[in-house]
Amino acid sequence: MNKLSPPASAAGEESALSRRKLLSIGSGSVAGGLVAHPAIAGSLADVPPRAVGDPVGATSERSTFVDLARITEATPGKRNVDPLDAINSKTPLHKLDGTITPSDLHYERSHSGIPALDPKTHRLLVHGMSARSLVLDVGDLRRMPSISRMAFIECSGNGWENWKNDDDTLTVQHTHGLVSTHEWTGVRLSYIAGLVGRDPSSRWMLAEGGDASGMARSIPMTEEILGEAMIAYAQNGEPLRPAHGYPMRLLVPGWEGNLSVKWLRRLRFGDRPFYTRWETSRYTSLMPDGKARQFQLRQEVNSVITSPSGMMEIAPGYNRITGLAWSGHGAISKVEISTDAGRTWQEARLNAPVLPKAQARFQLNWHWDGKPTFITSRATDEKGHVQPTREALIGQMGKNALFHYNGQQIWRVNAEGSVRHALS
Protein backbone atom coordinates (compact mmCIF):
# COMPACT_ATOMS: atom_id res chain seq x y z
CA MET A 1 0.00 0.00 0.00
CA ASN A 2 1.19 3.50 -0.75
CA LYS A 3 2.00 4.90 2.67
CA LEU A 4 1.39 8.46 1.55
CA SER A 5 -2.29 7.90 0.80
CA PRO A 6 -4.97 6.85 3.29
CA PRO A 7 -5.96 3.19 3.32
CA ALA A 8 -9.01 2.35 1.24
CA SER A 9 -11.11 1.81 4.33
CA ALA A 10 -10.55 5.32 5.66
CA ALA A 11 -13.38 7.02 3.80
CA GLY A 12 -16.00 4.51 4.89
CA GLU A 13 -14.69 4.66 8.42
CA GLU A 14 -14.99 8.46 8.48
CA SER A 15 -18.59 8.52 7.31
CA ALA A 16 -19.68 5.82 9.74
CA LEU A 17 -18.04 7.88 12.40
CA SER A 18 -19.61 11.18 11.61
CA ARG A 19 -22.97 9.42 11.93
CA ARG A 20 -21.99 8.17 15.38
CA LYS A 21 -20.69 11.55 16.37
CA LEU A 22 -23.92 13.24 15.31
CA LEU A 23 -25.90 10.67 17.25
CA SER A 24 -23.90 11.13 20.42
CA ILE A 25 -23.98 14.90 20.23
CA GLY A 26 -27.69 14.74 19.49
CA SER A 27 -28.36 12.68 22.57
CA GLY A 28 -26.26 15.07 24.62
CA SER A 29 -24.16 12.35 26.24
CA VAL A 30 -21.34 14.17 27.95
CA ALA A 31 -19.09 12.82 30.69
CA GLY A 32 -16.41 14.66 32.62
CA GLY A 33 -12.69 14.88 31.85
CA LEU A 34 -12.92 13.95 28.20
CA VAL A 35 -10.18 13.92 25.67
CA ALA A 36 -12.04 13.19 22.48
CA HIS A 37 -15.46 14.74 23.14
CA PRO A 38 -15.37 18.54 23.23
CA ALA A 39 -17.60 19.91 25.95
CA ILE A 40 -20.72 21.30 24.36
CA ALA A 41 -20.74 25.01 25.12
CA GLY A 42 -23.89 26.80 26.01
CA SER A 43 -25.61 29.06 23.56
CA LEU A 44 -23.53 31.00 21.06
CA ALA A 45 -24.77 34.01 22.97
CA ASP A 46 -22.45 32.97 25.81
CA VAL A 47 -19.31 33.25 23.66
CA PRO A 48 -17.48 36.45 24.70
CA PRO A 49 -17.70 39.31 22.19
CA ARG A 50 -14.77 39.97 19.88
CA ALA A 51 -12.17 42.42 21.14
CA VAL A 52 -9.13 44.21 19.78
CA GLY A 53 -6.01 42.36 20.87
CA ASP A 54 -2.34 42.94 21.53
CA PRO A 55 -0.22 44.74 18.94
CA VAL A 56 2.18 42.84 16.69
CA GLY A 57 5.50 42.00 18.31
CA ALA A 58 9.05 40.75 17.81
CA THR A 59 8.28 37.13 18.62
CA SER A 60 5.07 35.12 19.00
CA GLU A 61 4.22 33.79 22.44
CA ARG A 62 2.11 30.71 23.07
CA SER A 63 -1.53 31.20 24.02
CA THR A 64 -2.05 31.69 27.73
CA PHE A 65 -4.49 28.77 27.44
CA VAL A 66 -1.72 26.45 26.31
CA ASP A 67 0.59 24.75 28.77
CA LEU A 68 3.60 23.13 27.15
CA ALA A 69 6.74 22.23 29.03
CA ARG A 70 9.41 19.58 29.31
CA ILE A 71 9.76 17.67 32.57
CA THR A 72 13.02 16.79 34.26
CA GLU A 73 14.35 13.41 35.31
CA ALA A 74 17.41 12.13 37.17
CA THR A 75 17.31 8.33 36.67
CA PRO A 76 14.43 5.90 36.05
CA GLY A 77 11.85 6.60 38.76
CA LYS A 78 13.39 9.94 39.82
CA ARG A 79 11.00 12.27 38.05
CA ASN A 80 10.17 15.97 38.08
CA VAL A 81 13.35 16.66 40.04
CA ASP A 82 15.02 20.02 40.67
CA PRO A 83 16.76 21.00 37.39
CA LEU A 84 20.06 21.06 39.31
CA ASP A 85 19.69 17.33 39.99
CA ALA A 86 18.29 16.43 36.57
CA ILE A 87 20.24 14.78 33.77
CA ASN A 88 17.58 15.21 31.10
CA SER A 89 14.26 16.85 30.32
CA LYS A 90 11.55 15.22 28.27
CA THR A 91 9.31 16.38 25.42
CA PRO A 92 5.51 16.56 26.06
CA LEU A 93 4.63 14.20 23.19
CA HIS A 94 1.00 13.96 24.29
CA LYS A 95 0.46 17.69 23.81
CA LEU A 96 2.04 17.99 20.36
CA ASP A 97 0.55 17.48 16.89
CA GLY A 98 2.07 16.58 13.56
CA THR A 99 5.67 15.44 13.64
CA ILE A 100 7.87 18.50 14.16
CA THR A 101 8.91 19.22 17.73
CA PRO A 102 8.92 22.95 18.55
CA SER A 103 12.52 24.10 19.05
CA ASP A 104 12.09 24.97 22.72
CA LEU A 105 10.57 21.57 23.48
CA HIS A 106 13.16 19.27 21.86
CA TYR A 107 14.26 16.89 24.58
CA GLU A 108 17.46 17.76 26.40
CA ARG A 109 20.36 15.69 27.75
CA SER A 110 23.74 16.98 28.80
CA HIS A 111 26.65 15.84 30.94
CA SER A 112 27.94 19.08 32.43
CA GLY A 113 25.38 21.74 31.76
CA ILE A 114 24.68 23.95 28.76
CA PRO A 115 27.74 25.99 27.83
CA ALA A 116 27.29 29.56 26.61
CA LEU A 117 29.51 29.45 23.53
CA ASP A 118 30.33 32.61 21.61
CA PRO A 119 30.45 31.87 17.86
CA LYS A 120 33.21 34.48 17.52
CA THR A 121 35.57 32.34 19.59
CA HIS A 122 34.16 28.86 19.06
CA ARG A 123 36.34 26.69 16.82
CA LEU A 124 36.07 23.24 15.29
CA LEU A 125 39.34 21.32 14.92
CA VAL A 126 39.33 18.54 12.31
CA HIS A 127 42.43 16.34 12.39
CA GLY A 128 43.82 12.83 12.68
CA MET A 129 44.13 10.43 9.76
CA SER A 130 43.81 13.07 7.06
CA ALA A 131 46.02 14.93 4.61
CA ARG A 132 45.67 18.13 6.59
CA SER A 133 44.20 19.52 9.80
CA LEU A 134 41.76 22.40 9.69
CA VAL A 135 40.37 24.95 12.13
CA LEU A 136 36.86 26.03 11.13
CA ASP A 137 34.35 28.46 12.58
CA VAL A 138 30.60 28.87 12.11
CA GLY A 139 31.17 31.42 9.36
CA ASP A 140 33.15 28.82 7.41
CA LEU A 141 30.34 26.29 7.80
CA ARG A 142 27.73 28.80 6.67
CA ARG A 143 29.66 29.50 3.47
CA MET A 144 29.80 25.80 2.56
CA PRO A 145 27.09 24.04 0.51
CA SER A 146 24.28 23.25 2.95
CA ILE A 147 21.66 20.55 3.26
CA SER A 148 18.45 20.39 5.28
CA ARG A 149 16.63 17.29 6.37
CA MET A 150 14.04 16.11 8.82
CA ALA A 151 15.42 13.70 11.39
CA PHE A 152 14.57 12.46 14.82
CA ILE A 153 17.10 12.40 17.62
CA GLU A 154 16.41 9.85 20.31
CA CYS A 155 18.31 9.30 23.53
CA SER A 156 19.16 5.61 23.85
CA GLY A 157 17.69 5.89 27.36
CA ASN A 158 14.23 6.59 25.91
CA GLY A 159 11.78 4.05 27.34
CA TRP A 160 14.00 3.15 30.29
CA GLU A 161 11.05 3.57 32.67
CA ASN A 162 9.66 0.40 31.10
CA TRP A 163 12.41 -2.14 31.86
CA LYS A 164 11.48 -2.98 35.43
CA ASN A 165 8.47 -1.57 37.19
CA ASP A 166 4.92 -0.76 36.29
CA ASP A 167 3.80 2.65 37.51
CA ASP A 168 0.21 3.88 37.22
CA THR A 169 1.19 7.53 37.17
CA LEU A 170 3.46 7.44 34.12
CA THR A 171 2.52 9.56 31.11
CA VAL A 172 3.86 9.16 27.60
CA GLN A 173 6.11 12.13 28.35
CA HIS A 174 7.77 10.00 31.04
CA THR A 175 7.98 6.83 28.98
CA HIS A 176 8.89 8.24 25.54
CA GLY A 177 9.78 11.93 25.93
CA LEU A 178 13.42 11.45 24.93
CA VAL A 179 12.74 11.59 21.19
CA SER A 180 12.10 14.68 19.06
CA THR A 181 12.01 15.54 15.37
CA HIS A 182 13.37 18.68 13.75
CA GLU A 183 14.40 20.02 10.41
CA TRP A 184 18.19 20.33 10.68
CA THR A 185 20.42 22.43 8.44
CA GLY A 186 24.16 22.16 8.09
CA VAL A 187 27.06 20.78 6.10
CA ARG A 188 27.57 17.16 5.16
CA LEU A 189 30.25 15.38 7.18
CA SER A 190 31.52 13.93 3.89
CA TYR A 191 32.15 17.48 2.65
CA ILE A 192 34.31 18.26 5.70
CA ALA A 193 36.04 14.89 5.34
CA GLY A 194 36.81 15.84 1.74
CA LEU A 195 38.17 19.24 2.80
CA VAL A 196 40.79 17.69 5.08
CA GLY A 197 41.48 14.76 2.77
CA ARG A 198 40.36 12.03 5.16
CA ASP A 199 42.39 8.83 4.81
CA PRO A 200 39.84 6.26 3.57
CA SER A 201 41.34 3.65 5.90
CA SER A 202 40.15 5.75 8.86
CA ARG A 203 37.27 3.63 10.12
CA TRP A 204 36.31 5.57 13.26
CA MET A 205 35.94 9.23 14.07
CA LEU A 206 36.06 10.80 17.49
CA ALA A 207 33.52 13.59 17.94
CA GLU A 208 34.08 15.80 20.98
CA GLY A 209 31.96 18.54 22.50
CA GLY A 210 33.01 21.94 23.82
CA ASP A 211 31.01 21.41 27.02
CA ALA A 212 32.84 21.20 30.35
CA SER A 213 32.93 17.40 30.23
CA GLY A 214 34.32 17.30 26.69
CA MET A 215 31.68 14.67 25.91
CA ALA A 216 33.18 12.41 23.25
CA ARG A 217 32.07 9.45 21.16
CA SER A 218 33.63 7.18 18.54
CA ILE A 219 31.57 7.11 15.37
CA PRO A 220 31.98 4.22 12.91
CA MET A 221 32.72 5.49 9.42
CA THR A 222 30.25 3.30 7.55
CA GLU A 223 29.00 4.33 4.13
CA GLU A 224 25.58 4.99 5.65
CA ILE A 225 26.93 7.31 8.34
CA LEU A 226 29.37 9.11 6.05
CA GLY A 227 26.50 9.58 3.61
CA GLU A 228 24.02 10.98 6.12
CA ALA A 229 25.85 12.65 9.01
CA MET A 230 26.08 16.43 9.04
CA ILE A 231 27.44 19.26 11.10
CA ALA A 232 24.30 21.22 11.85
CA TYR A 233 24.08 24.89 12.76
CA ALA A 234 20.32 25.37 12.51
CA GLN A 235 17.18 23.73 13.85
CA ASN A 236 13.69 24.36 12.46
CA GLY A 237 14.95 27.33 10.49
CA GLU A 238 16.74 29.17 13.33
CA PRO A 239 20.27 28.96 14.68
CA LEU A 240 20.67 26.04 17.10
CA ARG A 241 19.57 26.93 20.59
CA PRO A 242 22.24 26.61 23.31
CA ALA A 243 20.55 23.55 24.85
CA HIS A 244 20.76 21.81 21.48
CA GLY A 245 24.37 22.55 20.63
CA TYR A 246 24.82 26.18 19.63
CA PRO A 247 26.75 27.13 17.60
CA MET A 248 27.32 23.72 15.94
CA ARG A 249 26.62 20.07 16.58
CA LEU A 250 27.01 16.74 14.91
CA LEU A 251 23.85 15.07 13.64
CA VAL A 252 23.95 11.34 12.93
CA PRO A 253 20.37 10.54 11.83
CA GLY A 254 18.92 7.28 13.13
CA TRP A 255 21.66 6.55 15.68
CA GLU A 256 21.62 6.96 19.43
CA GLY A 257 21.32 10.62 20.39
CA ASN A 258 24.59 10.67 22.27
CA LEU A 259 26.47 10.34 18.93
CA SER A 260 25.00 13.65 17.74
CA VAL A 261 27.56 15.49 19.85
CA LYS A 262 26.47 19.01 20.77
CA TRP A 263 28.73 22.07 21.01
CA LEU A 264 31.04 20.23 18.59
CA ARG A 265 34.65 21.32 18.84
CA ARG A 266 36.77 18.45 17.58
CA LEU A 267 36.62 15.69 14.99
CA ARG A 268 39.50 13.25 14.87
CA PHE A 269 39.76 10.51 12.27
CA GLY A 270 41.31 7.30 13.59
CA ASP A 271 41.68 3.62 12.82
CA ARG A 272 39.88 2.22 15.87
CA PRO A 273 37.39 3.22 18.55
CA PHE A 274 38.65 5.56 21.26
CA TYR A 275 36.75 3.81 24.09
CA THR A 276 35.64 6.96 25.88
CA ARG A 277 33.73 6.79 29.15
CA TRP A 278 30.48 7.28 27.19
CA GLU A 279 30.94 4.06 25.19
CA THR A 280 32.20 1.92 28.08
CA SER A 281 30.81 3.01 31.46
CA ARG A 282 27.72 4.53 29.84
CA TYR A 283 25.57 3.74 26.79
CA THR A 284 26.37 0.03 26.91
CA SER A 285 23.54 -2.44 27.56
CA LEU A 286 23.96 -5.03 30.29
CA MET A 287 22.57 -8.48 29.46
CA PRO A 288 21.42 -11.19 31.92
CA ASP A 289 24.79 -13.00 31.79
CA GLY A 290 26.58 -9.84 32.96
CA LYS A 291 28.11 -9.09 29.55
CA ALA A 292 27.26 -5.80 27.85
CA ARG A 293 26.45 -4.89 24.27
CA GLN A 294 28.84 -2.19 23.05
CA PHE A 295 28.37 0.13 20.07
CA GLN A 296 24.68 -0.77 19.99
CA LEU A 297 24.20 2.49 18.17
CA ARG A 298 21.14 2.22 15.97
CA GLN A 299 17.74 3.32 17.27
CA GLU A 300 15.46 0.41 16.43
CA VAL A 301 11.90 0.65 15.10
CA ASN A 302 9.56 2.14 17.70
CA SER A 303 6.12 3.65 18.16
CA VAL A 304 3.79 4.84 20.88
CA ILE A 305 0.18 5.93 21.15
CA THR A 306 0.31 9.51 22.42
CA SER A 307 -3.48 9.89 22.78
CA PRO A 308 -5.21 8.41 24.58
CA SER A 309 -2.23 7.65 26.82
CA GLY A 310 -1.16 7.49 30.46
CA MET A 311 -3.21 9.68 32.87
CA MET A 312 -5.83 10.67 30.28
CA GLU A 313 -9.57 10.04 30.66
CA ILE A 314 -11.84 8.92 27.82
CA ALA A 315 -15.58 8.32 27.41
CA PRO A 316 -17.35 5.46 25.64
CA GLY A 317 -18.05 6.05 21.97
CA TYR A 318 -15.81 7.69 19.42
CA ASN A 319 -12.17 8.22 20.29
CA ARG A 320 -9.36 9.04 17.92
CA ILE A 321 -6.19 7.13 18.58
CA THR A 322 -3.03 8.93 17.46
CA GLY A 323 0.67 8.58 18.01
CA LEU A 324 4.17 8.61 16.61
CA ALA A 325 6.37 5.97 14.98
CA TRP A 326 10.04 6.12 13.98
CA SER A 327 12.98 3.93 13.04
CA GLY A 328 16.73 4.37 12.74
CA HIS A 329 16.64 2.01 9.76
CA GLY A 330 14.62 4.32 7.50
CA ALA A 331 10.98 5.21 6.90
CA ILE A 332 8.01 3.72 8.73
CA SER A 333 5.99 1.53 6.40
CA LYS A 334 3.15 0.45 8.66
CA VAL A 335 1.67 1.02 12.10
CA GLU A 336 -0.87 -1.42 13.47
CA ILE A 337 -3.06 -0.84 16.49
CA SER A 338 -4.72 -3.29 18.78
CA THR A 339 -7.60 -2.17 21.00
CA ASP A 340 -8.26 -5.64 22.41
CA ALA A 341 -5.05 -6.47 24.27
CA GLY A 342 -3.21 -7.74 21.20
CA ARG A 343 -5.81 -10.21 19.93
CA THR A 344 -6.57 -8.36 16.69
CA TRP A 345 -4.72 -5.58 14.85
CA GLN A 346 -5.89 -2.82 12.52
CA GLU A 347 -3.70 -0.77 10.25
CA ALA A 348 -3.53 2.89 11.25
CA ARG A 349 -3.47 5.73 8.75
CA LEU A 350 -0.09 7.44 8.32
CA ASN A 351 -0.13 11.20 7.74
CA ALA A 352 2.06 12.41 4.88
CA PRO A 353 4.91 12.98 4.61
CA VAL A 354 6.47 9.80 5.98
CA LEU A 355 10.21 10.46 5.90
CA PRO A 356 13.21 8.21 6.61
CA LYS A 357 14.61 8.49 10.14
CA ALA A 358 11.95 11.04 11.11
CA GLN A 359 8.88 10.54 13.27
CA ALA A 360 5.65 9.67 11.45
CA ARG A 361 2.17 10.53 12.73
CA PHE A 362 -0.45 7.78 12.74
CA GLN A 363 -4.15 7.78 13.60
CA LEU A 364 -7.12 5.45 13.84
CA ASN A 365 -10.76 5.99 14.63
CA TRP A 366 -11.91 3.86 17.54
CA HIS A 367 -15.28 3.19 19.05
CA TRP A 368 -14.74 2.28 22.69
CA ASP A 369 -17.50 0.03 24.02
CA GLY A 370 -16.86 1.07 27.61
CA LYS A 371 -15.33 -2.27 28.66
CA PRO A 372 -11.86 -2.45 30.25
CA THR A 373 -9.19 -3.17 27.65
CA PHE A 374 -5.60 -2.57 26.60
CA ILE A 375 -4.50 -0.51 23.58
CA THR A 376 -1.12 -0.72 21.93
CA SER A 377 0.70 0.13 18.69
CA ARG A 378 3.23 -1.85 16.65
CA ALA A 379 5.39 -0.26 13.95
CA THR A 380 7.13 -1.82 10.96
CA ASP A 381 9.84 -0.02 8.99
CA GLU A 382 10.74 -0.11 5.31
CA LYS A 383 13.48 -2.66 5.96
CA GLY A 384 10.92 -5.02 7.48
CA HIS A 385 11.86 -4.58 11.16
CA VAL A 386 8.85 -5.05 13.43
CA GLN A 387 8.63 -3.46 16.87
CA PRO A 388 8.87 -6.29 19.43
CA THR A 389 6.58 -6.97 22.36
CA ARG A 390 8.01 -6.19 25.77
CA GLU A 391 8.18 -9.93 26.49
CA ALA A 392 10.26 -10.59 23.38
CA LEU A 393 12.60 -7.67 24.13
CA ILE A 394 13.12 -8.73 27.74
CA GLY A 395 13.53 -12.34 26.68
CA GLN A 396 16.51 -11.19 24.63
CA MET A 397 17.96 -8.40 26.81
CA GLY A 398 16.79 -9.10 30.37
CA LYS A 399 15.77 -6.16 32.56
CA ASN A 400 19.11 -4.46 33.25
CA ALA A 401 19.95 -3.17 29.78
CA LEU A 402 18.84 0.38 30.66
CA PHE A 403 19.30 1.51 27.03
CA HIS A 404 17.53 0.86 23.71
CA TYR A 405 14.06 -0.06 24.95
CA ASN A 406 11.68 -0.27 21.97
CA GLY A 407 8.99 -2.66 23.22
CA GLN A 408 5.36 -2.09 22.28
CA GLN A 409 3.80 0.34 24.77
CA ILE A 410 0.59 -0.82 26.36
CA TRP A 411 -1.99 1.56 27.83
CA ARG A 412 -4.68 0.05 30.07
CA VAL A 413 -8.20 1.47 29.81
CA ASN A 414 -10.35 0.73 32.86
CA ALA A 415 -14.14 0.72 33.11
CA GLU A 416 -14.22 4.37 34.22
CA GLY A 417 -12.29 5.42 31.13
CA SER A 418 -9.02 6.10 32.94
CA VAL A 419 -6.02 5.38 30.71
CA ARG A 420 -3.00 4.14 32.62
CA HIS A 421 0.52 2.85 32.04
CA ALA A 422 0.86 -0.93 31.87
CA LEU A 423 3.72 -3.30 31.19
CA SER A 424 1.61 -6.33 30.29
Next chain:
Amino acid sequence: MRCREPIIVAGLAALLATPALGQEFGREATLEEIALWDVDARPDGSGLPPGRGSVADGRELYATHCAACHGEKGEGGPNDRLVGGHGSLDSSTPVKTVGSYWPYATTLYDYIHRAMPYFDPGSLTPDETYAVAAYILNMNGIVPDDAELDAAGMAAIEMPNRHGFIPEPEFAPLLPEATKARD
Protein backbone atom coordinates in the same frame (compact mmCIF):
# COMPACT_ATOMS: atom_id res chain seq x y z
CA MET B 1 32.86 27.66 -26.61
CA ARG B 2 29.79 25.52 -26.90
CA CYS B 3 31.46 22.20 -26.51
CA ARG B 4 33.23 23.37 -23.34
CA GLU B 5 30.01 23.99 -21.45
CA PRO B 6 29.49 20.42 -20.27
CA ILE B 7 33.05 20.34 -19.00
CA ILE B 8 32.53 23.46 -16.95
CA VAL B 9 29.31 22.03 -15.51
CA ALA B 10 31.01 18.74 -14.68
CA GLY B 11 33.86 20.64 -13.07
CA LEU B 12 31.44 22.62 -10.94
CA ALA B 13 29.63 19.50 -9.81
CA ALA B 14 32.93 17.91 -8.80
CA LEU B 15 33.83 21.03 -6.86
CA LEU B 16 30.58 20.83 -4.91
CA ALA B 17 30.92 17.12 -4.20
CA THR B 18 34.57 16.91 -3.19
CA PRO B 19 36.12 20.28 -2.55
CA ALA B 20 39.65 20.78 -3.79
CA LEU B 21 42.25 20.85 -1.02
CA GLY B 22 42.47 24.59 -1.26
CA GLN B 23 42.31 27.24 1.37
CA GLU B 24 38.66 28.22 0.85
CA PHE B 25 37.51 27.44 4.36
CA GLY B 26 39.16 27.92 7.72
CA ARG B 27 42.88 27.58 8.13
CA GLU B 28 45.50 24.91 8.65
CA ALA B 29 45.88 23.94 12.33
CA THR B 30 49.36 24.19 13.85
CA LEU B 31 50.87 21.20 15.64
CA GLU B 32 51.16 23.24 18.85
CA GLU B 33 47.46 24.07 18.96
CA ILE B 34 46.44 20.52 18.06
CA ALA B 35 48.51 19.33 21.03
CA LEU B 36 46.47 21.64 23.30
CA TRP B 37 43.19 19.99 22.36
CA ASP B 38 44.27 16.45 21.49
CA VAL B 39 43.41 14.96 24.89
CA ASP B 40 42.09 11.50 24.09
CA ALA B 41 43.91 8.57 25.69
CA ARG B 42 43.45 5.12 24.19
CA PRO B 43 43.64 1.57 25.62
CA ASP B 44 47.12 0.99 24.14
CA GLY B 45 48.35 4.02 26.09
CA SER B 46 48.64 6.32 23.10
CA GLY B 47 47.60 9.84 23.97
CA LEU B 48 48.57 9.52 27.64
CA PRO B 49 50.96 12.32 28.64
CA PRO B 50 54.32 11.89 30.36
CA GLY B 51 54.12 11.94 34.15
CA ARG B 52 53.42 9.63 37.07
CA GLY B 53 51.45 9.51 40.28
CA SER B 54 51.21 7.31 43.38
CA VAL B 55 48.30 5.84 45.29
CA ALA B 56 49.52 7.71 48.37
CA ASP B 57 49.42 11.10 46.64
CA GLY B 58 46.11 10.17 45.05
CA ARG B 59 44.54 9.52 48.45
CA GLU B 60 45.13 13.13 49.52
CA LEU B 61 44.14 14.62 46.17
CA TYR B 62 40.96 12.55 46.17
CA ALA B 63 40.00 13.74 49.66
CA THR B 64 40.45 17.35 48.57
CA HIS B 65 38.98 17.32 45.07
CA CYS B 66 36.63 14.36 44.73
CA ALA B 67 35.34 12.93 48.02
CA ALA B 68 32.61 15.54 48.53
CA CYS B 69 30.76 14.24 45.47
CA HIS B 70 31.86 10.62 45.23
CA GLY B 71 32.16 9.70 48.91
CA GLU B 72 35.13 9.30 51.22
CA LYS B 73 35.83 5.76 49.99
CA GLY B 74 34.34 6.09 46.50
CA GLU B 75 30.77 5.36 47.51
CA GLY B 76 27.94 6.94 49.46
CA GLY B 77 28.44 10.40 47.95
CA PRO B 78 25.77 12.37 46.10
CA ASN B 79 27.23 11.44 42.69
CA ASP B 80 28.39 8.31 40.86
CA ARG B 81 29.73 5.44 42.92
CA LEU B 82 33.30 4.67 41.84
CA VAL B 83 34.11 1.61 43.96
CA GLY B 84 32.71 -1.90 44.47
CA GLY B 85 30.01 -3.88 42.73
CA HIS B 86 32.37 -6.71 41.87
CA GLY B 87 30.50 -9.82 40.79
CA SER B 88 27.16 -7.98 40.64
CA LEU B 89 26.80 -7.54 36.88
CA ASP B 90 24.76 -10.71 36.30
CA SER B 91 22.53 -10.15 39.35
CA SER B 92 19.14 -8.43 39.39
CA THR B 93 20.74 -5.33 40.91
CA PRO B 94 23.99 -4.74 39.03
CA VAL B 95 26.32 -2.07 40.41
CA LYS B 96 28.43 -0.54 37.63
CA THR B 97 31.58 1.16 38.90
CA VAL B 98 35.12 1.78 37.69
CA GLY B 99 36.10 -1.44 39.45
CA SER B 100 33.25 -3.69 38.40
CA TYR B 101 32.46 -2.41 34.93
CA TRP B 102 35.07 -0.24 33.21
CA PRO B 103 37.11 -2.23 30.66
CA TYR B 104 40.16 0.08 30.42
CA ALA B 105 42.17 2.01 33.01
CA THR B 106 43.22 4.42 30.25
CA THR B 107 39.58 5.54 29.97
CA LEU B 108 39.72 6.52 33.65
CA TYR B 109 42.70 8.79 33.00
CA ASP B 110 41.03 10.20 29.88
CA TYR B 111 37.75 10.90 31.69
CA ILE B 112 39.18 12.45 34.85
CA HIS B 113 41.44 14.64 32.73
CA ARG B 114 38.66 15.87 30.45
CA ALA B 115 35.72 16.04 32.86
CA MET B 116 36.68 16.03 36.56
CA PRO B 117 36.56 17.57 39.08
CA TYR B 118 33.09 18.44 37.86
CA PHE B 119 33.30 22.22 38.33
CA ASP B 120 36.95 22.57 37.35
CA PRO B 121 37.81 19.99 34.69
CA GLY B 122 41.41 19.99 33.51
CA SER B 123 42.64 21.65 36.69
CA LEU B 124 44.70 18.66 37.84
CA THR B 125 48.21 18.25 36.40
CA PRO B 126 49.09 14.98 34.60
CA ASP B 127 50.95 13.77 37.74
CA GLU B 128 47.90 14.53 39.90
CA THR B 129 45.58 12.83 37.41
CA TYR B 130 47.73 9.67 37.41
CA ALA B 131 47.73 9.76 41.20
CA VAL B 132 44.00 10.16 41.67
CA ALA B 133 43.32 7.46 39.04
CA ALA B 134 45.76 5.17 40.85
CA TYR B 135 43.92 5.75 44.13
CA ILE B 136 40.51 4.91 42.58
CA LEU B 137 42.01 1.73 41.13
CA ASN B 138 43.55 0.95 44.53
CA MET B 139 40.21 1.38 46.33
CA ASN B 140 38.87 -1.20 43.87
CA GLY B 141 41.67 -3.64 44.71
CA ILE B 142 43.13 -3.39 41.21
CA VAL B 143 46.56 -1.92 42.10
CA PRO B 144 48.46 -2.32 45.43
CA ASP B 145 48.91 0.40 48.07
CA ASP B 146 52.45 1.19 46.94
CA ALA B 147 51.60 1.47 43.25
CA GLU B 148 52.79 4.36 41.12
CA LEU B 149 51.33 4.71 37.63
CA ASP B 150 52.53 6.28 34.40
CA ALA B 151 51.39 5.88 30.78
CA ALA B 152 52.86 2.39 30.36
CA GLY B 153 51.62 1.26 33.77
CA MET B 154 48.12 2.52 33.02
CA ALA B 155 47.99 0.71 29.66
CA ALA B 156 49.30 -2.52 31.24
CA ILE B 157 46.45 -2.82 33.76
CA GLU B 158 44.02 -5.65 33.02
CA MET B 159 40.68 -4.40 34.37
CA PRO B 160 38.40 -7.06 35.94
CA ASN B 161 35.68 -6.50 33.31
CA ARG B 162 38.12 -6.18 30.38
CA HIS B 163 36.31 -8.92 28.43
CA GLY B 164 32.79 -7.99 29.51
CA PHE B 165 31.79 -6.16 26.31
CA ILE B 166 30.44 -7.57 23.08
CA PRO B 167 30.81 -5.18 20.15
CA GLU B 168 27.78 -4.93 17.89
CA PRO B 169 28.21 -7.38 14.96
CA GLU B 170 27.39 -4.55 12.52
CA PHE B 171 30.64 -2.79 13.47
CA ALA B 172 32.87 -5.76 14.23
CA PRO B 173 34.34 -5.59 10.68
CA LEU B 174 35.56 -2.06 11.49
CA LEU B 175 37.47 -3.08 14.62
CA PRO B 176 41.28 -3.39 14.40
CA GLU B 177 41.21 -7.17 14.95
CA ALA B 178 39.06 -7.60 11.83
CA THR B 179 40.78 -4.99 9.67
CA LYS B 180 44.22 -6.41 10.50
CA ALA B 181 43.14 -9.89 9.44
CA ARG B 182 41.71 -8.51 6.19
CA ASP B 183 44.45 -6.10 5.12
